[in-house]
Structure formats: structure tokens, C-alpha cells
Amino acid sequence: MATDSWALAVDEQEAAAESLSNLHLKEEKIKPDANEDRAAQSLLNKLIRSNLVDNTNQVEVLQRDPNSPLYSVKSFEELRLKPQLLQGVYAMGFNRPSKIQENALPLMLAEPPQNLIAQSQSGTGKTAAFVLAMLSQVEPANRYPQCLCLSPTYELALQTGKVIEQMGKFYPELKLAYAVRGNKLERGQKISEHIVIGTPGTVLDWCAKLKFIDPKKIKVFVLDEADVMIATQGHQDQSIRIQSMGQKPRPFKPGQGETLARVPDPNSPGVLFGNLHIAGKEGDVTRTKASRGGPRRTYPSPRSLGPGPLREGPWRGALPGTH
Ligand SMILES: Nc1ncnc2c1ncn2[C@@H]1O[C@H](COP(=O)(O)OP(=O)(O)OP(=O)(O)O)[C@@H](O)[C@H]1O
Structure with a gap:
């Protein structure tokens, strides 16, 4: 698999995304367990993809191709990552940020972190973007959880945790805790890890019932695979x-370019990362995605999601910065 071309992989992903999109529109009627399937599909995509990026030359070529979703004009240095994190991303074979990283990271790395919605198709670097944002926002001297990431399944939580561990490899003072089933802590204990990743039920217990985490101290709150979660x-x-136990969301800054959109509702969580493969309301489209070798297609804007604190919609992977 490592020798397969990235281009082929992108085409395959797009085909899979199309079928997922159809599934989504009919999911309530046809398949009650479709959400589980989508979480499993997402995990599978991630596992397959981690092999594909071994072919770093291919990735680099694509990042110079304006038609590729990985196209980027900036370098990681320009994004002003901490040196330990720069070392981490380079060690993972990332030479330059993908488009979504280039657009989203400056806002997430701002002080204070900005709430935003970002959409991009599967496999374009959203996970890496919010992992970098969390790693960047941690103050290692403060020995309490500062970043919280929710995943829909145990497996996805572990998978994202692996990315955090890989990227944070040269940042050993930074610690990660898994709030997942089976990880039993003693009552009354406070945890000192800086980042917590887990499934919603266990995280809620850790915040509300067991009080291992003080949600008011969370600077960055990530809702990964948000469409699965919300469905x-x-x-x-x-x-x-969990989100409402945290700090009050800050007002949103205006969106940037076509990739980022302002969240119209001040009660909504902060940053939402979404895949573009799921169709939304017709006619409510504000951005386009270049399809490799094919026509440009349109996708719904997060604005089409309507009001409400956590809205159903064509996005997944979310990052509300509730700082
Ligand atoms: N800047 C980069 N340069 C090279 N490879 C990258 C870069 N960013 C991410 N990758 C790699 O690309 C693959 C996809 O990245 P990632 O999992 O972050 O995408 P995603 O958009 O979150 O995918 P999904 O929607 O399936 O969750 C991963 O194997 C990751 O290691």
C-alpha cells in the first residue's frame, strides 16, 4: 500500500465519499447503525492513509499542485509552530501544511485561540490541524488538562491519541490522558495530564461526576467526527x-477566504472541522473544492447548518475553542 500513488488514493476516497454522502441523506430511514459505520469507515480511512503518507515525495508533489486538496503555499515555519512541534511534524514526513492546516492553524494558534468552522474533505489533514492546535496551546508548566478532545469511539480516540503522541514526540513534558472505558482512576484524584482525549460518556463522568477534570480550565475543546457525534x-x-461546562465561547472573528466561515450563532461551539463529502441543502453553497483531474464541485457552507448549539450538518471533526 505504501507504494500506491496518492492520486489513486484520493480518487478512491472521493468514490467512497460519494457513497457516504448518499448514505447520509437516507441514513435515518435506511440504516439506524449508519453512524457506527461512519465511525468505522473513518477509522479505516485513517489506518489506510497512514501508510500512504509514507510516500513523502508524492505528497510533496501534490502539495505543489493547485488542484490538490493538499496544496499549500506556506511552510510550517511561517505558521510559527514551536520548535519541538516543528521537529515532530517533520519527523512524521510533513514538509508543508495542507490547505486546511494553512488556513485554520493561524486562527487556532492565535492568543486567545479563535473559534472557527473549517471544512475539508476526508484525508486532507484536519486531525493533524487540531492536534497541532492542541499541542501548541498547552502550557506544560500548568499541570492540569487544558485541551479536551472527544471522539465517537474508543478506537478513534486511540487513533487520534497516536497522532498526538507522534507529533508531540519531541515535547516530552507534554502529557496525554485517555478518558476511555477501562481507564479507571481513583475517586477524588485530579489528573495532571495536559491533553485529554476520550469518548463522551467517560469524559462527562470525569468532568461532572468524578471531577478529575475542571472543564473551566479547558482552553481548546475538540469535537472530532462531529457529524457522527451529533447524529x-x-x-x-x-x-x-461537556461543552457547556467549559468557558463561555468568545465572539467569532470574521471568516477567512473560502475555507473558513464565521459561525453565525454566538451560543455555538467554536471551531468545527468538516468533511466536504456530504451534501447539504441545495443552493446554500459558499465554497468549492477542486477535484483532481475533474470538474470543480460545490459543497454546502457551515452557514447552512441553521441555528442551535450543536447543529446537525455536513461536517465532522470539530474543534470548539471555548477559551
Ligand atoms: N501537512 C501534511 N503533509 C503530509 N502529510 C500529511 C499532512 N497533514 C496530514 N498528513 C497525513 O495525511 C493523512 C490524513 O491526515 P488527517 O488524518 O489529519 O486527515 P483528516 O482530514 O483528519 O482525515 P479524516 O477526515 O479521515 O479524519 C494522515 O496520514 C496524515 O499523517
Whole structure:
């Protein structure tokens, strides 16, 4: 797989994305467990893709191709990452940020971090973007959780945790805790890890019942795979409860270019990372995605998601910076 071309992989992903998109529109009627399938599909994509990027030359070529979703004009140095994190991304074979990273990182790395919505198709570097944002925002001297990331499944939480560990490899003072089933801590204990990643039920217990985490101290709150979370009633309720226990969201800064859009509702969580493969309301489209070798296609804007604290919509992977 490592020798397969990235181009082929992108085409395959797009085909898979099309079928996911159709699934999404009919999911309520056809397949009650479609959310589970989507979480599994996403995990599979990630596992396959981690092999594809071994071919770093291919990635670099694509990042210079304006038609590629990985196209980027900036360097990681220009994004002013901490040197330890720069070392981490280079060690992972990333030579330059992808488009979504280039657009989203300056806002997430701002002080204070800005809330934003960003959409991009699967496999374009959203996870890496919010992982970098979390790693960048941590103050290692403060021995308490400062970043919280919710994932819909145990497996995805571990997978994202692996990315955090890889990127933070040269930042050893930075610690990560997994709030997942089976990780039992003693009652009354406070945890000292800087980043917590977990599933909503366990995280809610850690915040509300067991008080291992003080949600008011969370600077960056990530809701990963947000469409799966929000389409799953239990996860939606738990995610909203956790988010509402945190700091009040800051007002949103105007969107930047076509990739970022302003969240119109001040009660909404901050940054939402979304895939572009799921169709939304017709006619409510503000951006386009270049398809490799094919026609440009249009995708719905996050604005089409309507009001509400956590809205259903064509996005997944979310990062509300509730600082
Ligand atoms: N700047 C980069 N340069 C090279 N490879 C990258 C870069 N950013 C991410 N990658 C690699 O590309 C693959 C996809 O990245 P990532 O998982 O962050 O995408 P994603 O948009 O979150 O995907 P999904 O929507 O499936 O969650 C991963 O294997 C990751 O290591």
C-alpha cells in the first residue's frame, strides 16, 4: 500500500465519499447503525492513509499542485509552530501544511485561540490541524488538562491519541490522558495530564461526576467526527453538556477566504472541522473544492447548518475553542 500513488488514493476516497454522502441523506430511514459505520469507515480511512503518507515525495508533489486538496503555499515555519512541534511534524514526513492546516492553524494558534468552522474533505489533514492546535496551546508548566478532545469511539480516540503522541514526540513534558472505558482512576484524584482525549460518556463522568477534570480550565475543546457525534443522540447530549461546562465561547472573528466561515450563532461551539463529502441543502453553497483531474464541485457552507448549539450538518471533526 505504501507504494500506491496518492492520486489513486484520493480518487478512491472521493468514490467512497460519494457513497457516504448518499448514505447520509437516507441514513435515518435506511440504516439506524449508519453512524457506527461512519465511525468505522473513518477509522479505516485513517489506518489506510497512514501508510500512504509514507510516500513523502508524492505528497510533496501534490502539495505543489493547485488542484490538490493538499496544496499549500506556506511552510510550517511561517505558521510559527514551536520548535519541538516543528521537529515532530517533520519527523512524521510533513514538509508543508495542507490547505486546511494553512488556513485554520493561524486562527487556532492565535492568543486567545479563535473559534472557527473549517471544512475539508476526508484525508486532507484536519486531525493533524487540531492536534497541532492542541499541542501548541498547552502550557506544560500548568499541570492540569487544558485541551479536551472527544471522539465517537474508543478506537478513534486511540487513533487520534497516536497522532498526538507522534507529533508531540519531541515535547516530552507534554502529557496525554485517555478518558476511555477501562481507564479507571481513583475517586477524588485530579489528573495532571495536559491533553485529554476520550469518548463522551467517560469524559462527562470525569468532568461532572468524578471531577478529575475542571472543564473551566479547558482552553481548546475538540469535537472530532462531529457529524457522527451529533447524529447519535447520547453523544450529542453528552457533548453539549461537556461543552457547556467549559468557558463561555468568545465572539467569532470574521471568516477567512473560502475555507473558513464565521459561525453565525454566538451560543455555538467554536471551531468545527468538516468533511466536504456530504451534501447539504441545495443552493446554500459558499465554497468549492477542486477535484483532481475533474470538474470543480460545490459543497454546502457551515452557514447552512441553521441555528442551535450543536447543529446537525455536513461536517465532522470539530474543534470548539471555548477559551
Ligand atoms: N501537512 C501534511 N503533509 C503530509 N502529510 C500529511 C499532512 N497533514 C496530514 N498528513 C497525513 O495525511 C493523512 C490524513 O491526515 P488527517 O488524518 O489529519 O486527515 P483528516 O482530514 O483528519 O482525515 P479524516 O477526515 O479521515 O479524519 C494522515 O496520514 C496524515 O499523517
